[in-house]
Amino acid sequence: MKECGEIRELIPFYVEGELSKDEINIVKGHIEACEECRAEYEETKEMLSMLKGVEDIELPEGFSEDLHKKLSKESGVNRKVIRFIKSKYFKTLSTVAACLIIFIAVRGMLDKNRFDFRDKASGNDEKMLTMQEQAVETKSIEDITKYGNEGSVEKMAVDEDVCANLGDKPEKSAVNGSDAGIVDVIINLKADNPDREYMKIAKYVNEQEKENESHIKSDEDDAGSFSQKSNTYSLRIRNDMYAEFENYLNSNYASIEIIPVSKEKSNLDIDEYNRQLENIEKQINEINKKEDSDPEKIEGLNKQKDMILSNIRELEAEIQYTNIELTIVK
Amino acid sequence: MNDLEQKLLKNAQKGDIEAFEKLIEKHQKMVYNIAFRMMGNREDAYDMSQEVFIRVFNAIGRFKGNAAFSTWIYRITKNVCLDEHRKRKNKNTLSIDKELEGEQGSIQRQLRDDSPSPEEIFEKKAMKKTIQEAINNLPDQHKIVIILRDIKGFSYQEIAKIIECPEGTVKSRINRARKALKDILYGNRELLNTEYVK
Numbered sequence: 338m339k340e341c342g343e344i345r346e347l348i349p350f351y352v353e354g355e356l357s358k359d360e361i362n363i364v365k366g367h368i369e370a371c372e373e374c375r376a377e378y379e380e381t382k383e384m385l386s387m388l389k390g391v392e393d394i395e396l397p398e399g400f401s402e403d404l405h406k407k408l409s410k411e412s413g414v415n416r417k418v419i420r421f422i423k424s425k426y427f428k429t430l431s432t433v434a435a436c437l438i439i440f441i442a443v444r445g446m447l448d449k450n451r452f453d454f455r456d457k458a459s460g461n462d463e464k465m466l467t468m469q470e471q472a473v474e475t476k477s478i479e480d481i482t483k484y485g486n487e488g489s490v491e492k493m494a495v496d497e498d499v500c501a502n503l504g505d506k507p508e509k510s511a512v513n514g515s516d517a518g519i520v521d522v523i524i525n526l527k528a529d530n531p532d533r534e535y536m537k538i539a540k541y542v543n544e545q546e547k548e549n550e551s552h553i554k555s556d557e558d559d560a561g562s563f564s565q566k567s568n569t570y571s572l573r574i575r576n577d578m579y580a581e582f583e584n585y586l587n588s589n590y591a592s593i594e595i596i597p598v599s600k601e602k603s604n605l606d607i608d609e610y611n612r613q614l615e616n617i618e619k620q621i622n623e624i625n626k627k628e629d630s631d632p633e634k635i636e637g638l639n640k641q642k643d644m645i646l647s648n649i650r651e652l653e654a655e656i657q658y659t660n661i662e663l664t665i666v667k
Numbered sequence: 668m669n670d671l672e673q674k675l676l677k678n679a680q681k682g683d684i685e686a687f688e689k690l691i692e693k694h695q696k697m698v699y700n701i702a703f704r705m706m707g708n709r710e711d712a713y714d715m716s717q718e719v720f721i722r723v724f725n726a727i728g729r730f731k732g733n734a735a736f737s738t739w740i741y742r743i744t745k746n747v748c749l750d751e752h753r754k755r756k757n758k759n760t761l762s763i764d765k766e767l768e769g770e771q772g773s774i775q776r777q778l779r780d781d782s783p784s785p786e787e788i789f790e791k792k793a794m795k796k797t798i799q800e801a802i803n804n805l806p807d808q809h810k811i812v813i814i815l816r817d818i819k820g821f822s823y824q825e826i827a828k829i830i831e832c833p834e835g836t837v838k839s840r841i842n843r844a845r846k847a848l849k850d851i852l853y854g855n856r857e858l859l860n861t862e863y864v865k
Contacts, residue, residue: 346842349842349845355823380853381845381849384845384849384852385817387798388798388813388817388818389817391798391818393700394699394703394709396695400713400716401688404688404717404720404721407717407721408684408687408724409684411724411725412682412684544753577832577836580830580831580832581831584746584831585746588743588746607833607835607836608833608835611835
């Protein structure tokens, strides 16, 4: 006989008719015998039937007409934007803007040491990242002294690629040797103001964490964390929130590149394990049906089954993270 | 998606508003109703639904058909509503006491008709009023799965696609959501029993 706790997990699915025959029998048997679980079943059934009975409300009058106006306006704006982009005026303006951006970038390089956006909340990883950052900073200081002393702006501009890559290259080499530096996903974004976008994304991640606190009681301190080096940010986010995070980025940024790197570390998801489990159970059943069943083979399969079960339990128990390397460029 | 819809989609992707409108016609009510349950009042539901279709219109060129068109629209609906909640949380304008609408009579009809006692009638009336408020007091992540599964009857697979989570995650999330909703609803009932029914 299963524990009441386990039965209660199954009760809503029992009400919906989403259980297997075996499970139905187990739940049915249990609620007949156990008064408390029967009350739980009655309440669940009542609640689900009430929810199912919540009726649709009608679309207000004028909804489509109102939308039509907005869409016409929207499409007008789009056409104007396209016409503007194609115009000579825009070409001149964008050239001027590009020159300005290069100028600001060069200035920014010279002032690099003044920028330090480390997020204080990033906890244990911070020490590791600080070390990596120092590696980056040392390197960039070397570069700055090399060029800065010569004071030649043209030379700096020629080496613009060097500035753009400063964030990643030394960092990657620093990351290789350490466990904390595992990157599961590389995300490249384009935005006008990388610092501001970083703040926005950091804020979003923090809010997500807060919103999800009610789901997971333990690990409250162990929130997704951010740390910044140059225009590349290290960020980790709980796996159960990652898909939503990716979706958030996709819906907010037009120019985005998401490159999954190492998936072997971040484990198969529960669905995949469940699939494997089903497979093995099928095999065991088939062997059992045969008359000359091989006990060793069954034992081997049972061991595999136990392993998968413990993996699932582990996955369910601990919060898994996806490590992200986020680069925001102009 | 049938041939006509494919054609409408192609035209809509070229910026044809009328084709777009035909394409979304049958999804309007669903979007409005999901938004209504998410936002808790008609006014916000209206604004959110309009915003959803404007976003869909602007992004339709990027719709590749990897997911069903409806799934894609409902995903955007969810995003628009969650974005709005996030914005309001930042501005601190979302009041818990804000008056919430529920349509009268729709829930009571669904209750079992086994000639209830006066106490039961009172209880059920109280619950009818409470259920909409209860939904509105759930965290967003719970609210959306309850709306999609228990009110709108989407399959777990469809929900997984809409909220972009594995099916296993959807199931465990909905279990937590139902527990939370039941606590709100039946916690209240116990209170009502002790306070009024004696």
